[in-house]
Structures are given as structure tokens and as C-alpha cells.
Amino acid sequence: MLLGARIASGADHFLDLLGFDRAAAGCDLVITGEGRIDSQTLSGKLPAVVAHRAAPARVEAVVGHNALGADTAPEAGIARIRSLSERTQADCARDTELSRTLLVEIGREIGAELAEGADQVR
Secondary structure (H helix, E strand, O other): OOOOOOOOOHHHHHHHHOOHHHHHOOOOEEEEEEEEEOHHHHHOOHHHHHHHHHOOOEEEEEEEEEOOOOOHHHHOOOOEEEEOOOOOOOOHHHOHHHHHHHHHHHHHHHHHHHHHHHHHHO
């Protein structure tokens, strides 16, 4: 601090570098990811910061493991958490092919839900 440094959120810093606000503007859905989502997430980890900055867009998190209670996600601004560990007993961190397969499955689910929602709007 003596040399003119300033304290900054790492998540905000990198979102700024990536132009997140411009990219998320006008989006209906933003998907964020994390290896493990837990109580620390509420204290400024990337998914919570993404949710805050993406508002009012719906934010969903795709994670390796969810350690939050079902009622905690909305508190963080995250509408839904989709966890790989809830889909298999295997250790996805050690099996990249399994992780890929589950992520594709989740992506298809999200796409189907978006399509279904669009049909309901018409």
C-alpha cells in the first residue's frame, strides 16, 4: 500500500479485463462454473460476482461439487446449481472424459429448457 497499490477483488478485476459487463448486457442467461461451490462463494468467489454483475439475467452455475444448501443459491443470485458430483459416484476430477460427457448432458438440458421456455412465451 505504501507504493500506491490498491486492494481489488480478483473476480471483479478479471471480469473487467474480459469485458464481462459488455458481453453479458442483454443476455437472458449467464452460465458460470466453479470446481466446488460452497459458503466461500458467497464471500466473493467468481460465481457470486458473476451473478451480481449479470443481474437481472438468470444465472446458473455448473460445478464439480455443490456444498451449498438448495436455499442458498438464490441468496447468492444464482438461480440454479448443476453439479457433476450429483450425477455420478465417480471422481470427475480424475476422469476428463466423464466430465466432458456430463457437461455435454448438462448443456443439452439447459438448451432443452431454454427451447421449452421460448415455446411457452409464444
